[in-house]
Amino acid sequence: MPRKKSGSGSKSRSRRASKKAKDSGSAVSEEATSSTRQAKKTTKSRKREVNLDNWVEKHIDNIVSLTGLELLGLTREQYIDLLKDIIIQLYGSTSSYTKAEVVAKRFMRYSEKVYPIIASRLAMQLSKFTPAQLEFIVYNIGDSILGLAPKIYAEVKKAGRDDLLQILRNKWANMWLKNKLPVLPVECPKCGFNALMPDLSCLVCGASVSEREVKERINFKEAFTDFVGSLTCEQLSDLIKYDYVLVNGLGIKHPKERRTPIDVEIYLSRSEKEIVRREYSSRCTGDVGK
Known part of the structure; x- marks a missing residue:
């Protein structure tokens, strides 16, 4: 009787081992199939890439x-x-x-x-x-x-x-x-x-020009007269102390205004300085604060 039992157990173990091997083989087969599909898919995808x-x-x-x-x-x-x-x-x-x-x-x-x-x-x-x-x-x-x-x-x-x-x-x-x-x-x-630019050279044509040419181009005499007429007495008093004004694309600036990198210094002639003095004398003598 014990021997028969032993034989039965051996057969049972054999069947389990066989089933395990079969399951393992099936898993490997499925994995291989999946890998093959993935490889084909990747290859197909690569083929679609446009050069x-x-x-x-x-x-x-x-x-x-x-x-x-x-x-x-x-x-x-x-x-x-x-x-x-x-x-x-x-x-x-x-x-x-x-x-x-x-x-x-x-x-x-x-x-x-x-x-x-x-x-x-x-x-x-x-x-x-x-x-x-x-x-x-x-x-x-x-x-x-x-x-x-x-x-x-x-x-x-x-x-x-x-x-x-x-x-x-x-x-x-x-x-x-x-x-x-x-x-x-x-x-x-x-x-x-x-x-x-401030050194009177042009960034586009490369020319170097004179102050006289700049004054003629921007009609400085008329613009300066209007500029002087717009100043307060205090500003006129300050301007008398300067020999120049600043100029940019917007027009003439007082020398005491904040300077930008593109402001050009234009020096005043004797007659232009006289315009400042006359304006100051006519409007501000005895009343500098106006």
Whole structure:
């Protein structure tokens, strides 16, 4: 009897071991199947990734045509160099294929941001401009005009495009007020840009001018007479002690006013000092506090 019991237990253990092995084999099989599926899924996902370098190379001509940038007259290589990173940003996710027409529509939707970038790059990269390129740059240049104005101004002058010159002056002024100071520099007598520095050199045309030229440009005599007439007696009394006034794009300033980095010192002639004395004598003698 004990031997039979022992045999029965042995068979039971054998069945359990067999079942365990079968379960283990099943688990391994399922894991292997899952891994295979995952590998196939990953491979499939990788296959869907779009190579943007190749996409740009293939569709650059279409993008240029759809966005109207063919007017710039660049070579294919120049267009790729100019637009590649912009197109890649506009393309979006590389997990799915996007048509050139869709990217072109995005391009035009964001043209107010994209065109200034293109204009800036053209101005920096090209040594000379065609009429179409020059117009595109002037009409679309943004903040970078503050650094590129000398080159663009020279090209506009060379082309004799006075119409573009005024647009460029306005853009310079707007970008200066936006990025530099809330007041413009004195207008340069040579180029007409508000770009004259305290040393009387121009940031745009590079000219160095005289005080006499500055006075003529801003009609100093008339402006100074009006300025003196607006001062209080105390201010007139102080001004008599100075040999100069300050000038910027807003006009004439009293020497005691807070100075900005762009204020220009304009020295007063004998006749101009006499204007101050006469004004003081006529309004303030015996009543300095007025």
